[in-house]
Amino acid sequence: MPDRSSSPPTRRVVDIVSLLAGADAPISTAGIAEQLGIARATASAILSELTTAGWAVRDPTRGYIIGPALAGLPTAALPHDVGDLLAELAARTGYGATFSRIEPDRLTVLDVRHGVDRVVPGIPVGHRVPLQFPAGAGVMPWRPAREQNIWLRTATEDDDQHNACALLALVRERGIAVFRPRADDAGLVDLLADLLSAVGSELLRPQLRTRTLRQLAALTARPFTRAELDSDEILPLSYLAAPVFDANGTAAYEVQLGPLRAATTRIERDDFIEATRATARDLTAALADNRRHR
CATH class of the missing domain: 3.30.450.40 (GAF domain)
Known part of the structure; x- marks a missing residue:
């Protein structure tokens, strides 16, 4: 299905943040890519930027959770x-x-x-x-x-x-x-x-x-x-x-x-x-x- 967003790259960032924010356990890069239907390389690049910004954290199991910069959001x-x-x-x-x-x-x-x-x-x-x-x-x-x-x-x-x-x-x-x-x-x-x-x-x-x-x-x-x-x-x-x-x-x-x-x-x-x-x-x-x- 084609992406109807006015900015597909931004839409993917929003989707990953939303996915992490709603998750009750860490999610791997592969898991994120599979759930959102995007390339693993794309997910990895976005997660790298989110981690740098403090919006995501990579835990010891190599999965990702929501980061401290967004911890105040419920x-x-x-x-x-x-x-x-x-x-x-x-x-x-x-x-x-x-x-x-x-x-x-x-x-x-x-x-x-x-x-x-x-x-x-x-x-x-x-x-x-x-x-x-x-x-x-x-x-x-x-x-x-x-x-x-x-x-x-x-x-x-x-x-x-x-x-x-x-x-x-x-x-x-x-x-x-x-x-x-x-x-x-x-x-x-x-x-x-x-x-x-x-x-x-x-x-x-x-x-x-x-x-x-x-x-x-x-x-x-x-x-x-x-x-x-x-x-x-x-x-x-x-x-x-x-x-x-x-x-x-x-x-x-x-x-x-x-x-x-x-x-x-x-x-x-x-x-x-x-x-x-x-x-x-x-x-x-x-x-x-x-x-x-x-």
């Missing part, structure tokens, strides 16, 4: 089903999906799966962003009141403060946060996303990549209102985020889907909403089942 405790379910969401919708951990001060991307119609532009595994409005909106209604209040204060503009308060109630009611570009920005969002995908964000200088991602995030950060969610109008759609609960019942994770489309019908939006919520439910069940079998 991916090692995640079941293998997480990646499979995320890939199913991307395949079902055609758009990129991510799975993130939400902590009191930050959002950390734990897994990324690209879609046929749209990759996830510029968002690698391990990418972290401050937990400021609207990041984390999909879980915030189920977080402690103190965290909610801190989060609400990060919405600095008057319109955003009003939207943030309304959003908490709407997300709790609908079980999902849905965002759109600001009124006149739909075309620019489409252009930026296409450029990032075509160029390959790994080719951009870090500062330029950061500025571009921040601009894209700002342009796509207007939450849907209740009236817009129920509207039959054709509307732009940026991304969706639904809560995923850990085995203790805490809204600790978020699954995000990024269509980044300039126009969608209500039927299309409802399909995206249902697909994202269904994946969130399946991920919650996978986390609970993982704990029972540990």
